[in-house]
Amino acid sequence: MLQKPFSHCVSNFASAMRLLIAPLLITLVMFLSTAAPTQAAPAAKTCTAYGSITMGKYWLNNNLWGQGSGSGSQCIWSNSVSGSTISWGTSWNWSGQSNSVKSYASSVLGWHWGWKIAGTGLPVRLSAGHNINTSWNFSVSGSSSLDVSYDMWLHTISNPTYSNTPTDEVMIWDYHNNGVGPVGSRVATVTLDGTSWDLYEGNIGWEVHSFVRRTNTTSQSLNLKDFFNYLTSYRGLSSSKYLNSIESGTEVFVGTGQLNVNSYSVNIS
Secondary structure (H helix, E strand, C coil), X not given: CCHHHHHHHHHHHHHHXXXXXXXXXXXXXHHHHHCCCCCCCCCEEECCCCCEEEECCEEEECCCCCHHHEEEEEXXXXXXXXXXXXXXXXXXXXXXCCCCCCXXXXXXXXXXXXXXXXXXXXXXXXXXXXXXXXXXXXXXXXXXXXXXXXXXXXXXXXCCCCCCCCCEEEEEEEEECCCCCCCCEEEEEEEEXXXXXXXXEEECCCEEEEEEECCCCCEEEEECHHHHHHHHHHCCCCXXXXXXXXXXXXXXXXXXXXXXXXXXXXXXX
16 A cells, blocks of 8 residues: 555656756757867967967967068967977968068067066076977978077076077077078088087077078977087087077968977976
């Protein structure tokens, strides 16, 4: 006699729960189907000249310093930050003087005519001999005259401000095409970190030392200390100077294209 009413209550309760849960399940399925786009939108993007995006200890700089030698536009965007590794990209469309750089959209660690972010591990004095390990994996698309390179700045002081012009600029070109070349003339061919480089030197108000990889790559790991050691040992660079900035990006002369940085990191020990 007691089983029937109890069983009936359980049956009514289960029916009621099914009526409540079914709409929730339908709503959840609809949400999941609309909340997962096939391609995630960039975390941040700017097409403004000298616009910036902070990414952990780095910041992206839409550095259109040479745009006056032509016409066009460029954008930068962030993708992800994981510890000291970042992923980002830039796209452009430039015309004008084919032998003049229009832009250097880049990630910045440390100084860039002033300090923007603390806790970067910079400055370091060259004589301290710190390992500066970096890894970079990227891809280039489109048709442009460009290089993909590191750009590093040195001063005689450790706390330069906006008005303190650097004494030396050290570049490392991993990739270039369409006959573009660095400042100055070739002074040596050296092997560093298992790779052969042509070293160019010139002066544009400060000394420029450019290591140009003899064969292009889109993926490489380096210890930047090895390049500074070569310059101090064989090219007269003073080891008392301070490395205040490590930048990485692309110098675009003309053309339309895109640089995708799949992963990039710098770690100073």
